[in-house]
Amino acid sequence: MNVPLWIWAAVLGVIVLMLAVDLLAHRRAHVIGVREAAVWSVVWITLGLAFGAVIWRFWGGEFAAQYYAGYLIEKSLAVDNVFVFAIIFGYFAVPREYQHRVLFFGVLGALVFRGAFIAAGSVLIASFAWILYVFGAFLVLTGVRMALHRDETMDPGRSVVLRLFRRLIPVTDEYHGQRFLVRRSGRWVATPLLAVLVLVEVTDVVFAVDSIPAIFAVTSEPFLVFTSNAFAILGLRAMYFLLADLMHRFVYLKLGLALVLVWVGVKMLLLDVYKIPTGLSLAVVAAILAVAVGASWLTTRPGRAGKEPATAGAGEDAEADGAGSS
Template sequence: MLLASASNVPGADIVVAPWEWALFVGFVALLVLADLFLFHREAHEISLKEAAVSTAAWVVIGLGFGLFCWWWLGGSAATQYFTGYVIEKSLSVDNVFVWAVILGYFAVPRANQHRVLFWGIFGALVLRAIFIFTGVALLQRFEVLLLVFGAFLVFTGWRVGTHDETEIHPERNPALKLVRRVMPVTAEFHGTRFTVVQAGKRYATPMFVVLVLIEATDVVFAVDSIPAILAISRSQFIVFSSNAFAILGLRSLYFVLAGAQDKLVHLNKGLGVILAYVGVKMLLSWWGVHIATPISLAFIAVVLGVTVLASLRAAARASHEAVDG
């Protein structure tokens, strides 16, 4: 196996000036604002065709930025970006299915779903930035955390890979209980509004409750995905940019995949393998053994490809057996 040199920590040599950070953040903000006020200005039900086109556009933007990184920061940085992008995109699929449960539980009208997911993604960007900068700073200061993060990822990979189905109960979520304790909630929706004033008193709407639950679930998933990407790169810019472009397209991906959970029957096993792999990679780096990033990217791509093909074959087999029955 090709190995990077023991002294070469991936991403440690990538330097991004403050003004370059400012341009990047401005570019992301421009994309977010265009998505909300230009392409989805009016609340409406997202069709499968519109969601597929939007998903493809976000993927093109994400991959295009990776090519830009290749030109700007070099091949090593671009490979780290692509690997982080693929990891975050794949791990986020489970998050999309959790959104489907939450939106279904609260019976959020389809015309309003894009708006609440937009603000959920916006909040996720802020939370991810905090996690990433904190995580990189901690790893630079306390190298022993490599063992902690690595062991955690291996354990999480085993847990995800060996549990076929996990029931989700939104009504038991602590965030929901906290909202209802702090602020009264209306029984009905009020369009896309998150709060309303009734009889001189401020009320939260079910849209606000859904937003809080979406943010809470993103925190849970970030606990897995951020350490996984930190195993690929220590560059705050590479980790954040790959995260940002991966999750920006999750809203449209939700409308594409919301009904596909039953078809991706082996998804949990593939995600478990990926998490365990990056955990082992992080543990090895503690002993000075750094697996080259192109190998990690190839391994993750192969695992995802095998997982999707095996899932589709299993779903087709189950459908044929049902018809024969």
């Protein structure tokens, strides 16, 4: 796949422009409701799908299928980020009107870190073809581990990163609007919002360790790996505000994501035995996610006899427990 430098520059320009538009639209702190989040979700998804159509027009259906497969994998794995973000915001009792600012800079950092990871991964694959089998085995093991521990939730208070941050940087006890730093007694100190941002960034880096190898399972083209990742990540903020209050309904989603990781890992391990067609790989991923989401909604539908699974309301419980932790 031959991609001139000016196309890379144009794509990066579009991403920067959309980030600027999003920042301008949310320059004033306010609570983002479901309707606003839904509108922005449609905007970001439309942009991502439209870019796939551009790939199809200029590079053909196979590369477009690889892009869409990578986009779907990253988009689905991003839902797991939403779970964790809800827990982090609940633990720190972050006012809803300040959450978008944290996620905006979190996404900005995620794009930079993921770009670096993708570049490093591409160099490794070009230099050591066998690294693909390492990625494949890692994804299978990660998927199995996710399935076995799918009911476990993150405890931000036990985070090594958070403890180190608080030890090295003085942090105020209260929020100061959307500011990350304030001056106290002639020196700069962090607000709890900066601690939240650091934890969000570190969490995304951890998730990228899973998601980027997963996309390399469906395409080895750096341009497709980066763009599918970028366009999926751009909609992460809107996805959070759209789904945060519905997290308790996705009781089987973690199991579905675990199966997706196992599937793409197996696909990597079988490269020299049988190359699974991209279309088939995309269909399997879509089917796994559809079944996981459908089963979740049927299980937790209103009026269903019995109690909801233990994972229900994890974000709300964390918020109640951590309201005074900041």
